[in-house]
Amino acid sequence: MSKNLLIIDAGHNEYVAGKRSPDSSLLEWEFNDDMQRRVKKRSEEHGIEVFLTNPSPAKKNEIGLSTRCNLANNYWKNQGKPTCLFLSIHANALDDSWSSANGTETYVCNNCSNNSVKAAKLIQNQLVKDLGTRDRGVKYNNYYVLKNTSMSGCLAEVAFYSNKTEVEILKHKRNEITEAFVKAICAYFNITYIPPKSSNTTTTSQPSSNNSKFVKGDYNKPVKVTANELTVRSGRGVEFKELGILKKGEVVEIWHINTAKDGGLWGSLGYNGETGFINMSYVEPTNEKPKPVETLKPIQIGEYNAPLKVTADSLRVRAGRGTGFKEVSTLKKGEIIDAWTIDKGDDGKLWTSFRYAPSSTPETKGVGFCSCEYLEPCIK
Numbered sequence: 368m369s370k371n372l373l374i375i376d377a378g379h380n381e382y383v384a385g386k387r388s389p390d391s392s393l394l395e396w397e398f399n400d401d402m403q404r405r406v407k408k409r410s411e412e413h414g415i416e417v418f419l420t421n422p423s424p425a426k427k428n429e430i431g432l433s434t435r436c437n438l439a440n441n442y443w444k445n446q447g448k449p450t451c452l453f454l455s456i457h458a459n460a461l462d463d464s465w466s467s468a469n470g471t472e473t474y475v476c477n478n479c480s481n482n483s484v485k486a487a488k489l490i491q492n493q494l495v496k497d498l499g500t501r502d503r504g505v506k507y508n509n510y511y512v513l514k515n516t517s518m519s520g521c522l523a524e525v526a527f528y529s530n531k532t533e534v535e536i537l538k539h540k541r542n543e544i545t546e547a548f549v550k551a552i553c554a555y556f557n558i559t560y561i562p563p564k565s566s567n568t569t570t571t572s573q574p575s576s577n578n579s580k581f582v583k584g585d586y587n588k589p590v591k592v593t594a595n596e597l598t599v600r601s602g603r604g605v606e607f608k609e610l611g612i613l614k615k616g617e618v619v620e621i622w623h624i625n626t627a628k629d630g631g632l633w634g635s636l637g638y639n640g641e642t643g644f645i646n647m648s649y650v651e652p653t654n655e656k657p658k659p660v661e662t663l664k665p666i667q668i669g670e671y672n673a674p675l676k677v678t679a680d681s682l683r684v685r686a687g688r689g690t691g692f693k694e695v696s697t698l699k700k701g702e703i704i705d706a707w708t709i710d711k712g713d714d715g716k717l718w719t720s721f722r723y724a725p726s727s728t729p730e731t732k733g734v735g736f737c738s739c740e741y742l743e744p745c746i747k
Contacts, residue, residue, distance in 0.1 A: 371556040372416045372446060374439045374520075376455040376512055377403040380424040388528040389465050392629075395458050395528060396424050397605050398537055402456050402525075405545040406552075413549070413558055416449075418442045423595040426612060436515040443518055452486050452555055453520030454548075455512050458537055460529040469530045470501030474522040476509045482519035482555075489551040490523050497547040498536055500526055523548075538629050581632050581647045586621045589657050590634070594649035603633035603644050610643050618657045621647075639746070666739050671706045671719060679741035684723055688736050689713030695723070695735065703745060704737065716740055 377399040379386050386395040400421075407417040420435045443451050461468040473491040475483045487505045495502045505521075513520055525544055526533040537544075546563070553560040592613045600607040604627040613619065621634035624647060632647040664673045677698045685692040689712035698704070704721040712718040716738060723735025 370449060371414075371558070372418065372443065372449045372451040373406075373410050373552060374418045374420065374443065374451060374453045374516075374518070375403045375406060376420045376435050376439065376453065377424060378421075378455060378457040380421070380427040380429055382426070382428040385463065386460075388460075388534045389463060391606050393458070393528045393534050393538055394605055395460075398458050398528075398541075399456050400424050401541060402544060402548070405541065406454075406456075406548045409545055409549045409563070410552055413553055413561060415552065415556065415558070416446075425594075425596050425598055432511040433515070435512055439512075440517045450556065451518040452482075452552065453512075453516045453518050454486075454490075454552075455510075455520070455522040456548075457522060457524050459524040459527045461527065462529060464529070465531055466527070466529050469527050469533050470503040471495050471498065471526055472503035472506055472524045474506050474508045474510060474513065474524070475520075476513035477507050479507075479513070480519050483513075483521055486519060486551070486555045487521035489554050490521060490548065493547040493551040493554075494523065494525060494544070497543050497550075498526065498540060500533065500536070580652055581624050581634070583625050583632070584623070586624050586634060589618050589620050589653050589655060590647075590650040591653040591655060592617045592619075592649060593651050597645055597649045599636075599638050599643040599645055601643070603627040604629065604631075605646075607644070610638055613645065618653055618655045619645075619650075620657050621645075621650075664744055666709060666717065666719075666742070666744060668709055668711070668717065671709050673706060674703050674745050675706045675719065675739070675742040676745040677702045677704075677737075677741060678743050682737055682741045684735040684737055686736070687712075688718040688720075692736065698737065704742075706742070707734075709739060712736070712738070 379396040379399060381396050387393060403419055410417050420438045421430060439453055471491065471494045473487040475487045491505050510522055513522055526536050528534045528537055550560050592615050595615050597613040599610045599613060601610055603625060619636050621636055624632055624634045627633050633644045634647050636643050677700055680700050682698045683694045684696045684698060685694055688710060691713050706719040706721050709717055709719045718736050719739055720734050720736055722733060
């Protein structure tokens with residue numbers, strides 16, 4: 368067991384409302400997640416054990432503050448209560464519009480331990496020193512995750528993403544932020560800080576060291592996903608539309624690698640009949656071959672024999688093709704049917720047949736019909 372334990376709590380998840388810069392160029396959950404992965408890697412290089420309370424914030428709503436605390440407390444107890452520091456990582460904002468509010472601040476709870484104050488001062492001073500931000504000081508607030516965790520801890524607000532100057536720090540000085548955290552963590556645990564092997568600490572804003580394995584240009588090779596979930600987007604950057612999710616261990620072929628506007632490397636690939644883009648920090652080179660890509664079949668007259676997903680809040684199932692036939696039930700948004708044959712109904716629109724409740728609805732004789740207007744191709 369490691370002598371020292373660092374528990375990192377990355378604030379917020381992707382589906383939490385707001386929590387982004389006014390121009391949406393920075394999403395706080397992505398910054399927090401990026402930082403926890405960077406700090407984890409560098410801390411482990413110093414022999415510090417690291418536990419993440421929120422390791423997979425993508426595609427999720429808030430996991431709950433009590434859940435975060437319980438995960439931290441239980442892990443610490445199960446490890447035999449070693450010397451431990453709880454670190455909650457955040458970026459700050461005044462409101463939803465640009466403002467002049469700026470600077471770095473670090474919080475501890477009221478009546479906290481001396482070690483909590485020690486850690487907060489080390490982190491606050493190092494961030495201000497390395498980033499050149501205004502020192503807003505160490506402050507006291509009974510934030511739930513500080514008040515309800517059993518070990519020494521603090522919450523860092525690195526800089527303001529509602530400030531036009533500081534949002535650029537948060538996007539483009541992530542190596543410096545990482546090293547400031549690690550210097551302070553080492554000082555707290557009384558460990559000698561070791562600079563990163565590369566002398567280049569100028570920044571990219573991406574989450575891991577995997578970018579060093581890739582360069583800009585044509586790639587045309589397979590890569591394997593290393594994150595639990597990896598979002599495929601319609602362009603290079605987190606501000607673009609989400610097309611879908613790749614799971615850990617999936618292998619895909621990357622066509623071309625180029626930089627996003629934040630300086631990170633993103634690769635293009637074929638995804639469900641479209642060109643998608645993924646962050647290359649969450650993949651690694653592999654010799655494995657990608658599985659054949661299942662493509663979406665367009666809706667058209669004829670034998671279909673593929674899944675379709677309901678897009679309306681509710682969709683009527685009828686006993687024949689058209690609104691003139693008896694309604695036998697409804698489907699909910701997101702339900703998937705195995706469509707059989709698509710043809711025009713009595714309203715001139717496309718309708719599909721599919722197997723439907725033969726025992727409970729005798730009049731359908733095991734076949735239901737839905738309007739294709741409220742269905743879309745999907746992969747089951």
